[in-house]
Amino acid sequence: MELFDLALIWAFIIGFGVIMYVLMDGFDLGVGILFPFAPDEESRDIMMNSVAPVWDGNETWLVLGGAGLLAAFPLVYSILLPALYIGVFLMLAGLIFRGVAFEFRFKANTSRYLWNWAFAGGSTVAAFAQGVVVGAYIQGFETANRVYTGGALDWLTPFTVLTGLGLLAGYALLGATWLVLKTEDRLQQWARRLVIPLLIAVLVVFIIISVWTPFVDPFVRDRWFNNLSLIWVFPALGLVCAYTIFRSVRRHQDGMPFVATMGLFIFTYLGLIVSKWPYVVPPDYTLWDASSAYGSQLFLLLGLLFVIPVVLGYTAWTYWVFRGKVRADAGYH
Secondary structure, three states, X not given: OOOOOHXXXXXXXXXXXXXXXXXXXXXXXXXXHHHHHOOOHXXXXXXHHXXXXXXXXXXXXXXXXXXXXXXXOHHHHHHHHHHHHHHHHHHHHHHHHHHHHHHHHOOOOOOHHHHHHHHHHHHHHHHHHHHHHHHHHHHOOOEEOOEEOOOOOXXXXXXXXXXXXXXXXXXXXXXXXXXXXXXXXXXXXXXXXXXXXXXXXXXXXXXXXXXXXXXXXXXXXXXXXXXXXXXXXXXXXXXXXXXXXXXXXXXXXXXXXXXXXXXXXXXXXXXXXXXXXXEEXXXXXXXXXXXXXXXXXXXXXXXXXXXXXXXXXXXXXXXXXXXXXXXXXXXXX
């Protein structure tokens, strides 16, 4: 007897893991995107030191979300991976280049500039690939009999390129507000000057995608315009966050721009979820269609109930230990 809707519980868990990854790895990817434009090499040292203690822990959420998706919704893997092989490969390659650069850059002398580019290039490629994957999810996948039937490059369209550029700008905004929070003096002032131009870029791309999406997916158009409801609260709250970013930067606040940027991401993410709900492989398969067996979901859920508190605990502890400003004369390395 099925006492609980485990597919719904797993959808919440995986959705939570995804947004945690976007928020927590997003700002250190953003720092990497901004890396080549830093004022000088000392500023780059500070930028990398600001994320070095936490970046690998941030990626725990990617592993958690990916493993949970495979266990709870295997149909998603069997369709999305063939559809997105190249995009996923680019994302993982970018994350590998960035991870290696973290360690080798501080040990290099004559080759340091190469690791600078590896860190920046890996961050940029990974962020762009993630945005393209989001765009591919919005536009849907060609399937038949629970099998992907499209081509290897169907994911690469003008729409997905735009979503990739949009996530690049969004992560760069997260990175800039993170630097406002964690740094001082010249580097902080440089980062603060970037926030409003990046915010404008994010809003412009967001508006274009919002106008374009109903033409890409009629289901989204029907969800938003034929059934007017509380769904419109999410873009409204996103605009409130955008205004808060603008106001707090103008007032030279350190923490609020970063908090408001996270809010902007959260409400955009919730808007995406309600737009496509309950489809996990649009336009054909819902989360219940894609679910694994009830017993399998229950067994894995019992184990995950022990894992998630541990991940939350050590994540909170890490951020607490490395709280405060990062300075040039004291860093992780």
